Amino acid sequence: MTDDLTASCPIPLNDYPQVLLAHGGGGRLMDQLIAKMFAPAFANPLLAQRHDGALIDLNWRRLAFTTDSYVVRPLFFPGGDIGKLAINGTVNDLAMCGARPLYLSASFIIEEGLSMETLWRVVQSMKRAAEDAGIQVVTGDTKVVDKGKGDRLFINTAGIGRVDYERAISPAEVRPTDAVLLSGDIGRHGMAIMSVREGLQFESSIESDCAPLTDLVQSLLEEGIEIHCLRDLTRGGLASALNEIAQCAGRQIDIDQKAVPVREEVQGACEILGLDPLYVANEGRFVAFVRASDADRAIKTMRSRALGEEAAQIGVVTAGSPGLVTLKSQIGARRILDLLSGEQLPRIC
Amino acid sequence: MKYIDEYRDKDSAERFASAIARLTTRPWTIMEVCGGQTHAIVKFGIDELLPKEITLVHGPGCPVCVTPLELIDKAIEIAFRPGVIFCSFGDMLRVPGSETELLAVKANGGDVRIVYSPLDAVKIARENPSREVVFFAVGFETTAPANAMAVFQADQQELHNFSLLVSHVLVPPAMEAILASPRNCVQGFLAAGHVCTVMGFTEYGPIAEKYRVPIVVTGFEPLDILQGVYMCVQQLEQGRAEVENQYTRSVLREGNQVAQRLIREVFRVIPRKWRGVGEIPCSGFALSEKYADFDAERRFGVADYTAEESGECISGLILQGVKKPHECPAFGTLCTPEQPLGATMVSSEGACAAYYQYRRDKL
Numbered sequence: 001m002t003d004d005l006t007a008s009c010p011i012p013l014n015d016y017p018q019v020l021l022a023h024g025g026g027g028r029l030m031d032q033l034i035a036k037m038f039a040p041a042f043a044n045p046l047l048a049q050r051h052d053g054a055l056i057d058l059n060w061r062r063l064a065f066t067t068d069s070y071v072v073r074p075l076f077f078p079g080g081d082i083g084k085l086a087i088n089g090t091v092n093d094l095a096m097c098g099a100r101p102l103y104l105s106a107s108f109i110i111e112e113g114l115s116m117e118t119l120w121r122v123v124q125s126m127k128r129a130a131e132d133a134g135i136q137v138v139t140g141d142t143k144v145v146d147k148g149k150g151d152r153l154f155i156n157t158a159g160i161g162r163v164d165y166e167r168a169i170s171p172a173e174v175r176p177t178d179a180v181l182l183s184g185d186i187g188r189h190g191m192a193i194m195s196v197r198e199g200l201q202f203e204s205s206i207e208s209d210c211a212p213l214t215d216l217v218q219s220l221l222e223e224g225i226e227i228h229c230l231r232d233l234t235r236g237g238l239a240s241a242l243n244e245i246a247q248c249a250g251r252q253i254d255i256d257q258k259a260v261p262v263r264e265e266v267q268g269a270c271e272i273l274g275l276d277p278l279y280v281a282n283e284g285r286f287v288a289f290v291r292a293s294d295a296d297r298a299i300k301t302m303r304s305r306a307l308g309e310e311a312a313q314i315g316v317v318t319a320g321s322p323g324l325v326t327l328k329s330q331i332g333a334r335r336i337l338d339l340l341s342g343e344q345l346p347r348i349c
Numbered sequence: 350m351k352y353i354d355e356y357r358d359k360d361s362a363e364r365f366a367s368a369i370a371r372l373t374t375r376p377w378t379i380m381e382v383c384g385g386q387t388h389a390i391v392k393f394g395i396d397e398l399l400p401k402e403i404t405l406v407h408g409p410g411c412p413v414c415v416t417p418l419e420l421i422d423k424a425i426e427i428a429f430r431p432g433v434i435f436c437s438f439g440d441m442l443r444v445p446g447s448e449t450e451l452l453a454v455k456a457n458g459g460d461v462r463i464v465y466s467p468l469d470a471v472k473i474a475r476e477n478p479s480r481e482v483v484f485f486a487v488g489f490e491t492t493a494p495a496n497a498m499a500v501f502q503a504d505q506q507e508l509h510n511f512s513l514l515v516s517h518v519l520v521p522p523a524m525e526a527i528l529a530s531p532r533n534c535v536q537g538f539l540a541a542g543h544v545c546t547v548m549g550f551t552e553y554g555p556i557a558e559k560y561r562v563p564i565v566v567t568g569f570e571p572l573d574i575l576q577g578v579y580m581c582v583q584q585l586e587q588g589r590a591e592v593e594n595q596y597t598r599s600v601l602r603e604g605n606q607v608a609q610r611l612i613r614e615v616f617r618v619i620p621r622k623w624r625g626v627g628e629i630p631c632s633g634f635a636l637s638e639k640y641a642d643f644d645a646e647r648r649f650g651v652a653d654y655t656a657e658e659s660g661e662c663i664s665g666l667i668l669q670g671v672k673k674p675h676e677c678p679a680f681g682t683l684c685t686p687e688q689p690l691g692a693t694m695v696s697s698e699g700a701c702a703a704y705y706q707y708r709r710d711k712l
Contacts, residue, residue, distance in 0.1 A: 018456045028687060264350045271353065273465070274697065324710060330357040331571045333394020335707040341443075341686040 025343035026236025026281075031244075050248050051170050052093040052232065055163060064099035066090060067158035075122065075153060078192045079207030083125035085283060086155040088212050089234065091133045095214045096230040096286060098169040098221060099161030101133060106157050107141040111150035122153065133212035135159070165221050171248030173228040178317040179295035180253060181288045183216060183302055184209070184310040185261040186238050190280035191269045202272075206265050211284035216308050225298045226291035233285045236340070239278040241287060242325045243339045252320030255337060256328045259314040275344050278327075278337065289317065356570030357393070365575035366398035369582055376402045377585050378534050379578060380527070380670045382520060383541035384411030384698025385569050391703040393571045403578065406534070406670035409523045410541050412488040412516075413440050413696035414668060415623040418656040420516045421446035424485050427514065427649045428454045428461050434477060436470035437485040439463040444692045447656045467492075467499035467513075474503065474511035483645045486513045489520055490544045493634060494608035497615035500636065500643045512645040517634035518621050520544050521552045526629045528560040532671050537581040539567035539574065542596035547612075549604025553592045561590045568596040615640050624692060625658060625665025662691035667700055674704040675712040681705060 022029045039047060046054040053066030070086040086106065094101040106126065110119065130137055137157075167173070192208040195201065213232060220227060229249070231241045238260065246253045262270075262277045270277045284307065290298050295313050302308030327337040355361075381387055387407045390396050396405050409415055425446050428435035435451070442451045442463065455461040460480075464470050467484050474482035486496040496513065503511040520541055527533055540553060545566045553564045563584035567577030577595045584591060594600055614637070621633025636644045646652040658665075661679050666672040674680055674693070684690040686702060693699035704712065 018453065020452055020456050022452070032687075267350050267353065321710065326710075329393040330354075330359060331362040331393050331395070331398070332359045333397045335392065335394055336710055338706045338709070 022341060022343060025340070026234070026240050027340040027343065029341060031339065049170055050244075052096040053099070053161075055097055055168070055170075062163040064094050064097035064161045064163055065158070066093040066097070067156065068093060069154060069156040071151065071154050072193065073151060074196055075118065077196050077208060079188070080210035080283070081122060081125050082153060082155055083122035084129045084210055086157045087126050087129035087133060087135070088210050088283060090157040090159040091135060092213045092232045092284075092286070094159050094161035095212070095217045096169075096232050097161065097163060098165040098217065098227065098230065099163045100218065101135045101159055101161040101214060103138045104130065104135055104157050104159045105139045105141075106137050106155065108143070109150055109154040109156075110142065110144045111152050112144055112147040114152050119153070122155075129212070133214060165227075167226070169227055169230055171229050171245045174245060174249035174251050174289045174317055175228065176251060176317055176319040177292045178228055178289045179292050179298075179313050180242075180255065180315040180317065181290060181295065181298055181302070182238070182260060182312055182314045183213070183286050183288070183308050184284075185263050185266070186233065186282055186285055187262055187266040187270065187277035187280040189283040190237070191266050193281075194273070195269065202269065204265055204269060206263070206269065209282055209284035211307055213284060213286055213307070216302060216305055217286075219301050219305060220288065220298055223297060223301045225294045225301065227288055228291070229289040231287050233282040233287065235281050237277070237279040237281055238287065239276075239325070239337050240339055242337065245287075245289070246325050247323040249317075250322040252318045252322065252324045252326070253315055254318060254320075254326050254328070254334075255315035257330055258328075259312055261310045261312060279340055279344050287314075292316070353570070356572045358572065362398060362571055362575060365572065365579055369403065369575070369579050370400040372579065372582050372586055373400050373402045374586060376404065377536050377582060378404045378406055379537045379539060379581050380406045380408045380535040381539040381567070381574065382408040382410045382524065383544070383569070384414065384696065384700070385543070386539060386541070386567065386574060387411075387700050388698055388703045389569050389571060389574060391707045395571050395574050398575070399578065403582065405578075406673070407667065407700040408538075408670060409527070409623065409626065409668040410489065410520060410544075411668070411693065411696050411698040411700070412492070412518070413444055414664060414692040414699050415518055415626065416441070416444070416487055416516045416692065417622045417624045418447055418658055419654040420514070421450075422656050423646065423651040423654050424514055425449060425451060425454055426651055426654075427483055427645060428459045430481075430649065432480050434460045434462060434473055434480050434482045435485070436462050436464045436473060436482060438465075438487065440696055440698075441485055441487055443695045445689055445695070467496050468502065471499050471503050471506075471508065471511060474508045475506065478510060480510060481648075482511050484511075484513050485516070487516045489518055489541070490548045490612075491541075491546075493517055493612050493616065494547060494605070497611045500615050500640050501611065503643060504640065512643050512648050513636065514645040515635055517616065518623060519618070519632050519634070521556060522629050522632035523623065523626075525556055526626070526632075527669050528556070528562065530669065532669070535562070535670055537563045537585055538565070539577040539581060540564050542566055542568040542573070542599060545594075545596070545600045545604065547605050547608050549602050550592050550594060550600065551602065557590050557592050563590050564592045566592070566594045566596050566600050568599065623668070625662065625668055627665075659690050664691035664693040664701070667693055674701040677701070681709060681712070
């Protein structure tokens with residue numbers, strides 16, 4: 001049995017005999033791992049939605065269900081910490097299904113030797129984030145691993161939420177002429193983490209955008225906006241999210257670089273390190289694909305909320321080439337906006 | 350953003366493009382030397398604004414791309430040794446050696462760390478006195494001062510556990526090698542602005558004169574490159590072959606003399622092998638005798654490694670501007686960023702990677 005599995009391992013063993021960091025980087029290698037190993041192994045219609053969470057229809061009630069693990073280093077960073085991230089990340093995955101988050105689980109994998117005070121600070125931060133997001137942590141688990149067998153603290157959260165919106169929100173609903181809306185400026189979370197990462201500290205006032213997105217999404221639904229798809233921009237950033245949706249939806253997405261808000265300090269840090277903010281992680285931003293005629297109203301609705309003040313239309317969906325994302329550069333030429341292979345690495349000079 | 354937005358302004362770019370079109374009366378082939386310029390050209394679509402008579406070919410100025418295979422193999426060999434902390438710029442980690450890459454060494458438990466400055470590696474050496482800390486000193490004249498400073502400081506601090514695996518190359522000899530080749534098609538150069546920020550541009554006068562080519566020291570933003578092309582075409586149309594400086598906000602004629610003194614103190618000029626191109630005389634740096642104790646090749650006994658390049662990869666021709674990436678039969682099929690045959694497909698400054706990432710749909 002084991003031999004059979006090894007022999008038919010779908011990831012080309014000659015190329016990748018081992019898991020590399022890039023397999024978790026939100027780029028093409030992670031895509032390959034999910035598409036070739038996880039998705040076929042657990043194949044079912046709910047998983048096939050390829051959404052941030054699964055939408056489960058219990059006849060009397062529709063639920064959204066999702067999970068995520070948090071392995072950030074350092075544990076505390078400007079604008080947040082692993083605890084706040086663990087709550088908001090899962091809350092946001094539920095929000096992207098159009099759901100009102102209800103309950104969360106929280107599992108802690110703790111490395112022996114972690115200071116109790118650190119754990120306490122993380123837990124207090126989770127408590128505050130859960131209150132802010134209006135969600136309860138109702139079950140959990142704790143494991144402690146030997147020193148050296150973990151990286152201080154890993155957290156997994158899973159969540160369920162209630163879906164009241166009638167229409168399906170999923171990549172499959174995306175259609176040509178849909179407006180692509182972005183809820184705010186991009187790149188802050190990733191650059192906030194980089195600014196305090198060991199070996200790279202640089203002075204900046206960049207803070208993570210980590211925040212719960214439920215209210216912003218619910219305000220769009222209450223306003224009667226016809227939402228076709230939502231995706232929060234986490235690992236891999238805006239570019240990766242758009243590529244995933246273009247592929248799942250079988251549509252082309254055309255973006256205008258000029259319309260994408262990036263704060264000056266984020267832009268500056270990216271220029272110095274040779275990174276592209278379009279691929280940098282966010283924890284409180286999303287893209288919404290809405291009916292073209294609803295776009296202006298949707299932007300107005302988002303801009304009336306603190307988290308959506310810089311909301312803007314950044315592009316449109318076309319029938320064009322299925323799976324393709326293009327970007328109009330500042331000087332007006334159009335090019336592909338591709339998935340990266342793995343994580344962005346700062347360049348030499 | 351200041352110094353960014355004004356150099357990416359659409360209207361100014363279009364004005365420059367029309368001025369170039371008005372100036373151009375016949376076909377010209379211009380090489381941008383630096384990989385950073387190549388990426389800006391493809392990423393912003395600068396070449397698409399140019400008249401069809403102007404062909405931009407991509408030069409050898411990608412440090413990752415020209416680092417020879419045996420040096421990657423040496424890096425991997427050293428990184429695998431117990432007790433070693435191997436420090437490198439992130440770009441080098443994905444470059445394939447003969448059998449594996451530095452990222453795979455890391456996945457196998459090797460202590461491979463990405464640093465952003467060679468001085469960070471010196472700090473790691475100071476903090477880990479019982480470990481051997483090696484920095485992979487890759488690059489052109491641009492990174493040479495910082496790498497020289499790392500050795501200089503390590504020497505002053507008597508850090509005997511620090512060493513440098515040196516793979517430094519120099520731009521002017523490579524430009525001469527391209528011009529001297531019977532296959533050469535380059536009629537004008539956009540020289541690498543940041544290399545000249547360090548070295549100045551007096552070295553280029555004799556090259557412009559000997560080979561009758563205009564050389565314009567050029568920056569990296571879209572308007573820099575368009576202005577560089579404009580100045581180069583102007584010279585070509587007027588039959589001039591001079592060295593001009595477009596990148597005046599960064600480059601002085603004599604360069605950064607303090608940096609040059611440090612380079613001369615720590616390094617000496619030697620012949621270097623360029624990946625895909627072969628050996629070019631006087632085209633690189635090694636540590637000078639005074640600092641030879643910091644040479645990782647000597648310390649780890651890997652000086653005489655050799656390695657054969659894959660026959661399928663034509664990166665040498667691409668780095669010399671003889672072929673464009675999409676003219677390679679392996680492009681996008683046998684060779685992709687996930688399964689690269691050569692470094693030009695891996696590096697963020699490699700021409701093949703730029704074509705693959707930004708314009709695969711049009712090829």
